[in-house]
Amino acid sequence: MQDKRHAIVTGGAGGLGLCIANTLADAGFGVVVFDISEERLALLDGKRLVGYHVDVTNEIEVTSAVEEIIDRFGTINVLVNNAGTIYSEPLINIMNRGQPRHNFNTFKQNIEINLTAVFLVGSVVAEKMVLNRTPGIIINISSISAGGNAGQTAYSAAKAGVEAMTRVWSKELGVFGIRVAAIAPGFIDTESTRKALTEQKRKEICGRTPLRRLGREVEVAKAVLAIIENDFISGAIIPVNGGMVL
Amino acid sequence: MEDRINTVLKEVFDLTDAELAQDLSRDKISKWDSLTHMDLVVSLEREFNVNFDIEEIIALDSIGSIRYVLKAKGVS
Numbered sequence: 001m002q003d004k005r006h007a008i009v010t011g012g013a014g015g016l017g018l019c020i021a022n023t024l025a026d027a028g029f030g031v032v033v034f035d036i037s038e039e040r041l042a043l044l045d046g047k048r049l050v051g052y053h054v055d056v057t058n059e060i061e062v063t064s065a066v067e068e069i070i071d072r073f074g075t076i077n078v079l080v081n082n083a084g085t086i087y088s089e090p091l092i093n094i095m096n097r098g099q100p101r102h103n104f105n106t107f108k109q110n111i112e113i114n115l116t117a118v119f120l121v122g123s124v125v126a127e128k129m130v131l132n133r134t135p136g137i138i139i140n141i142s143s144i145s146a147g148g149n150a151g152q153t154a155y156s157a158a159k160a161g162v163e164a165m166t167r168v169w170s171k172e173l174g175v176f177g178i179r180v181a182a183i184a185p186g187f188i189d190t191e192s193t194r195k196a197l198t199e200q201k202r203k204e205i206c207g208r209t210p211l212r213r214l215g216r217e218v219e220v221a222k223a224v225l226a227i228i229e230n231d232f233i234s235g236a237i238i239p240v241n242g243g244m245v246l
Numbered sequence: 247m248e249d250r251i252n253t254v255l256k257e258v259f260d261l262t263d264a265e266l267a268q269d270l271s272r273d274k275i276s277k278w279d280s281l282t283h284m285d286l287v288v289s290l291e292r293e294f295n296v297n298f299d300i301e302e303i304i305a306l307d308s309i310g311s312i313r314y315v316l317k318a319k320g321v322s
Contacts, residue, residue, distance in 0.1 A: 131300055175284045
């Protein structure tokens, strides 16, 4: 894998992340996937996608994996911070007599995986790019929910934070030749979406989407590639949502 | 080389001629922080067509050290 550009995709062993990883591999990148699922990692084609078992909320695991990747491949040119989980819980659930208030632990957990992990992997990779003087690209996967989706305090807060970090990093890292952008997908037809939303809810969302359908994973992956291929995109939050407004 | 260094410093830190001094250093300019330091590094690289490694980047904290590092890289 020498003399190739290399990309890391977090959460890349399944769903949207796997689609992004495959799209980058098709475009000629050497792709490394971080994922917490040993089962999903075991299914990867190791020639196309190199899998690392990494908990992206664990500083030691992340720094160790990135060090190993640099030793093995020499460079990281692109990071796609895709790992995350969709989560819904209202701030006050009046129907839950036992505990109407949003659970504090689930709030912290969702901030951890959806925001802190993005910071952690982003900062570790950015450090390598800066110290090695590698012009690179960091793409953070946000969400339409960053604008505030009723029922998603933790998820919306985390994604709004991801977008803010994207803008800050683009301003700080631009001088090093590092571009930073985010993609804010709307409702995409993924395993996570199917688990999070009932069929009725998905139909309702399609009805509210001008293009009258859920998005496809490949449509988000193509947006990732478009950012990579355009050397003047930085600081942008690119919506891929079929025209939907929450 | 001296004039070119001064031009870069004036542009990066928005200095007047009167503010340029032989002993100018990072601790004497409030605008000289970690972010503007990288602006300085990139500007010097473009002006003198050199690439600084990390140790050199850290060392560039005064007019004197800038002169020293550039000379060591063969710039006259």
